[in-house]
Amino acid sequence: MALPDTAPLLVGLLLLFHAFGAWAIVEVTMEDKVEVMAGETAQITCMFTTDEGLGGTTIQWFYVPPNKERQRIYNKEPMHEAAEQNTLFTHRISLNVNGTAAVLAIRDVGVRDNLEFICVIKTLTPEEAEGRTQLQVFKSPTFPTIEAVETGISVNEEAPSKIGSCRVKNGYPKPNITWYRNNMPLRNTPREVVVTSSTTIESSGLFSVQSELTMKVKKEHKDAVFYCEVIYFVPGATKMTESQHINITVYYLPTEVNIWVESPKGKIKEGDTLELRCDNNGNYPSSITTIKHQNSEYSVENKTMVRTNVKRLDGGVYECTFEETDNFEEISGSTKVSVNYLESAVITPKDSIAVMEGEELKASCNALSSLQTSTTWFKNEKLVSKGNTLSVKSATLETAGMYKCVVTVPEMEGMKTSSTLQVNVKGSPQILGPDVQEVETYETTVNLTCSATGFPAPTIMWTTSDGKNLNALQTETEDGAQSVVTFKITSNVKVFCNASNDFGSKVVEFNIKTIVHTTPTATTTTSTNTITDDTVQTPTKSPNIKKESKGFVIAIIIIAIFLLAILGSVLYFLYKKGRICGRSGKQDFSKRKSSKDNIVVEMKSDNTEEAILLGVNGEKQQPNDQ
Structure with missing residues (x-):
């Protein structure tokens, strides 16, 4: 519709309403506030009613700057609408009218848009109405950062000490910080807890808040957990963010000192490595810990003594x-250490004892110890008695020997001592082995050994059956003596070993028989490398000689076969050359029916009349083929 056509009509209607004194009714409804996050698009709705309809309605939008008059930002008339130029919203706003709802859209809102907006509805009559809405913009702050004091805090400080600081940045509206200790909020308490906060408005209009906690530190705070909680606002809700947790170092004097044996665990014995540890229930930087042995005044300035x-x-x-060390206050604790010991075993009588055969043997073994001991006796590594006393009612020559006494502490592994006792039994000698011993040999010399027991150690003499004395080497053993004699053998002979001491003598006879070497005679009849050995005499007690004889016979046979093969080859050669004609009593070689050229050789042994013919190729020939 063209403006010149409608303007007279509108003016006429206005004069008509004025003449009759009739005014239009206009009503506007708006929300008290509209909440939106920074960076989003805010939509402010203006609901209106008028009995004139939309044709003559004018819609205007205003905002109210802080401490200033309101300023129009958008104007919509029946024939024209546009955003006002050179305002904060010129390029960010648009208006959408749908029936009786006029919606103002503000793009990319920021905290500077946190203002009051006014919607004004006008009709053709002077009647108008307006509504107001507060636009609230929200910005979530950064994650809170917390810092604890790096130095320790003494409980002896009279004034509250700084615990830490907490900071949160770029929030809108201003966030709030609350301090917690072990999940309990901390409030300002005179001379106990002090919380101070400071707020910074950034150039962007956002708020940054820093809070500092100081408090009177007590010993029970040594394991406490501190953190801060930030409360901030978002559209339609309140949110909370919790910082990391921190601990503080609390210095306090101990009320108790403890010292104990760290190792070894359990009982201590001589030779162990002793480690003592000391600790207290305090925590103080300026202090000295000393461990001292009261008996020897041995001490170390450390929490550990080895x-x-x-x-x-x-x-x-x-x-x-x-x-x-600040006020030179001392506190101490102590412990008692017991070092167990086991002295060397002592046997009575000492070193050795001599008893008559048939008499009682008695000895005792003891070792001084701080703990209960156990004693055992051994002979040749075999257990012979338990207890401190070794007792044999009637001693025999077998009783003699070296005895070992072992003393242990059953309740402590590794505590052991031992000592030895040589027991000698006085009596006539005894020679090991039978009284008569047979000796057969192929050798021309023989070594004879004679071992005798007895105390005092017997003297061993060697004689032969023809009355000769033999020189021999004699050595003492644990329970007697031993002698070895070496002499040449020319014939069968008897040798006597005579062992004697102060209490008697004992004689053992050695019958020595010589075995003469014999040379075996081998009779060999062979056709296919078979060896027959009928005359070999093999001594039953000389396996080495038997093996050597067989080896010699085999070597002779191999050489004979080799020579026969050479002889056969020569004969065959002469036959081919015509050098050999027929032989008397034998068949002519040229008349043999065999397809092979065989050479026949006759061999006869001294012990058989049978002749065996061998072919050149090693085939056995029958006698009737000759």
């Missing part, structure tokens, strides 16, 4: 002292 190869004198009371 003593190697401890002795029984290293036992006793050990004291640990904690000294605070």
